[in-house]
Amino acid sequence: MWNRSFLILHGVENRRPEGHWQHELAMGLRERGEQVFYPQLPDTDQPSLDAWTEAIRAELALMRGEKVVVCHSLASVAWMRFAATDPAPADRVLLASPPGPVAFEWNVIAEFTTVGLDLASLQLANGPTRLACSDADPYCVEGAAEHYGRPLGCEVDVIPGGGHIALDDGYGPWPSALNWCLDPAVRLSPNH
Known part of the structure; x- marks a missing residue:
């Protein structure tokens, strides 16, 4: 049936609002005939790692073909924690x-x-992992490129002045995210 499927995972307090780049990404992929899973993760205001892990596991079980996962914010670390037990x-x-x-x-x-998690030992995917982060994210003052990108050994795209790469930061439609989904060689770039 499908030769690939996409799982889009949101962060804390995110109710998948219209206009957010992940919502736009889900719609754009579906318009192209792709299989997309974009679940509302449980208890988005008071998330539980166990509940999110179970939800992620259940969604993965539905996917067919190449499995492509797109995480934003807290879902990114939820994925890291998940991969620590399910490489x-x-x-x-x-x-x-x-x-x-x-x-x-x-x-x-x-x-x-992620304190105490051996980032360097994580196998987040069978193929490429890409980190897209801002140089001005108020939720990662340590700098995600250094804190996560280097130990994970993944490709990193730094978005200058991109904030948290959220709707309030100008990330409604994010064409390069859609392009990356369709072609993993694409680098993620700013929306301006």
């Missing part, structure tokens, strides 16, 4: 704007912390 559950992965260590001081997401 390489996807064929390729995009991590966008993962929160940094200071962000996990917020008790709502504290259990998702």
